[in-house]
Amino acid sequence: MKYWTKRFMDMKIRDKMINSHIFIALIPFCFVGLLGIISSTREAERNVTQHTSLLVGQVQHTTDIYISSIEKTANMLIRIIEPMHLNKIPSAEDSRWEAYETALKNSFETVAETHDEIAGIFFATEHDMYVGTGMSRISRDPFVKEVWYEKAAASPGEMQIISNVTGRNIVTEAAYSIDDVFSVMKAVIDPETGERVGVLLFDVKHEIISSAIQDANIGENGFVFVLDEQNHLVYAPTNKIVYRIRPEWLWNEEEPVTAVTNGEKYQISYQKSAYTGWKTVSVSSYREIMGGINTMLIMFGWVLVLTILTVFIVAVKISETVTKPIVRLRNLMKETEKGNLSVRFEGDYLDEVSELGRRFNQMLERIQELMEEVYKEQENKRKAQLKAVQEQFKPHFLYNTLDTIGWMAREHSAYDIVHLVDALTNVFRISLSKGKDYITIEEEIRYISNYLYIQKIRYGPKVQYEIQAEEDCMKVVLPKMILQPLVENSIYHGVKMKNGDGHLKITGRVEDDWVSLEVWDDGRGMEEEKVWELSRLLNEPGEAGKNRSFGLFYIKERLRIRYGDQFQVLVESKEGQGTRIVIRIPKEVQNDLEKG
Structure with a gap:
């Protein structure tokens, strides 16, 4: 820090002012720009979150409506099955079964023909008899041991959904793959006895989900897919990223998750259906989210460059109003160093530099006055020295006179006069002290001693x-x-x-x-x-x-x-x-x- 402070202080005033102006201008500019970018980024993320949340909600709502309609259809068929009391028919050999089978098959076919989303309908009884349209049995293994049957039987009266329909004892007769459907099941209960009659199963095409997802626009690289309650994939568009989405990322329905996969950053959010328990997941490309922000960054960079250039030009112009007069004043000072005291600073303004120039002019005028005074003083001093030489004869005359008085007093034995004259002589000698302004305390004490002796003679x-x-x-x-x-x-x-x-x-x-x-x-x-x-x-x-x-x-x-x-x-x-x-x-x- 001290090094940079010294570097700054060693700069020329012009460079200091330019750097200071740029620094002062950049601080608020960068601060406001940074706040703007952060705010815009958050706003963009919030808008994307709201947009995807709305789209996901629409997809989920559409899917729920389709499945709800399937459940209503299932309930309609169940009301047809319940009066037949099929639990009382022990086997397919029973004469009653053939009539019921024909009636149910006709009902199933009618429903399948009027509902394009239904790929097939299948009903299995507790006694291992079945009726199906577009679906038939593979082997004689009992249906009651099937996963789909057990799941529906375990929750009578409730609709159940299986997203993965592989591994069951049912084959599809229509031109669709089991990978293109999911199953909806519901147990049928005899209303009189409360006994389970069987399980009604629907194979539902993924088209109901894909059609809803196609309407969800989440950018060029964004997409929507659906997971079941066990986080198994129900449906996803053809996309290599979907299989890289980790289930543990989907832990907070309220806040989106930011993750990096396949070298790209994504924002992931989901909504869970209270009806089906499925999760509708949206994946948005962070690069697309930040597309507008990147444009803003480029614009900010250009504005920053233009700002620096403008501040630089303004700072140069302002600094010249200060540095040019200072340089002119410095050159005048160099002239005075050479002995030229006739130079003067010409300032047209009332700023500090012009004031300094006026003071410089006053200083030169005062120096010239002092030089004239010194010259006159030296002249007077030479005259005074000459006069001092002439005056030196007077003290000698005074000392000689006092010495004469002293000898005359001794001749008349007037020793008190002798002492008085000696004291007065010493007083004169010390007071004159050969023109010196400073004496020792010893000389000062001797002077006071003689002075007091004279006063004592006077006052007794x-x-x-x-x-x-x-x-x-x-x-x-x-x-x-x-x-x-x-x-x-x-x-x-x-x-x-x-x-x-x-x-x-x-x-x-x-x-x-x-x-x-x-x-x-x-x-x-x-x-x-x-x-x-x-x-x-x-x-x-x-x-x-x-x-x-x-x-x-x-x-x-x-x-x-x-x-x-x-x-x-x-x-x-x-x-x-x-x-x-x-x-x-x-x-x-x-x-x-x-x-x-």
Whole structure:
């Protein structure tokens, strides 16, 4: 997945847009097309199922009507036989038999002549006498032992059907084969005694089934056939597939079965007759069912090709509206790489690429302005350097003057003046520090020490101070004169305003990768609202609070320039108890500063 994602991301924008448009268009198209095909397939199968079910029902109904008419004919003949009480005639030698035989034969022939579907009629008595039309006896084996006789005798009053008429002691006299008929039997009962008289048998031609099946159109390769209750074939058209249909496939009358036989797929369904128990089976070629679907698939394929082609053309046109301005902008950037800043992007629209081009134009204009500013700044810097060289003579004059005052004070044994002059000289030297912006904490502490000495000379015992700095923090570098504004504020706004002597304490210590510098005094302190306002101003960006607290603002800005957001200035104060200001900066030694 990552590989293909990278391949896609590495493509040109034009190719991405074309592929994306095609992909986005194909998803719903294929989804809808697939749903349509599935729906159409199911609808086609459902229509075929309904159609075949209707045809099978018609075939079955027609067959049932024919067999029902045979049963009615049988009942009519039985009503003729019953009054004869043939069970009382023991043998054919009885004089009564000849008259009954003649009467029955005439009735049978009349029925056979008026019913083309009847191939023959045969009646056998319990005493092994028989009457037949178109059918006669083969041997003297008793009829009561025949399968057809026993089956009818076992269910008196009910019609019985045998689909396979082979192996019986009866021969057909007409020009038809036993393979072309099935038999319908019914036992004859004496209404007075309830004794069985015999069994009446009809051979019925398959034509009643074939004529019904011929009207059932199930496609070129589809067909209908009939099975009996034991799944033995009753009738089937000439077809090599019918003998490959397995009986176990016919287990659910409600749902058709899909099976593959002889290399072709078929849909098989059936209906079982409640009257005969026979199964009328339909076999439909799945290829014919799907014939319309295949046409739809071909049409879908052509529409898909046309859709892809259309989407491709549209995607190319749309992508060109994006990629052409981008390519033009890229070429302009190449020109700027060569130093040509006079080029400009010309965009006629309000889209993102045109907006990017306008920003590019503004950037070039700003670069030209900055280049002019840099040129002017360099010019001013050269002038300032020249002026700085000239100004270097002034500090030397000041130091020489202070040195002269110091020697004159020593000659008059005014050592307090000597110390004051030395302290002032050190203050000047450190504040100038040869033009450096950064000094070590050791130099900063020395500067504060001299500054406080001068203030103590000025205020006397009013100003008491203490300086404590750990040795580990002495080599840490920071912007110079960071502590002096804090010490000055502590004297003028804290200790000076207090009744009695005041105390200041300056400390420096290392805390992991940080250095903490603290200025504390026991002066007048500040109100809580003022402390809160001061803390808020220190945490606001820009020049907020510059006019109201210039000293702290000066410290904050210098620390921000050097450390960014990696510093803290904390103010704690209580009115009447004093003020504590803490500065926390990263631990940077001299080598770190040089590298930075």
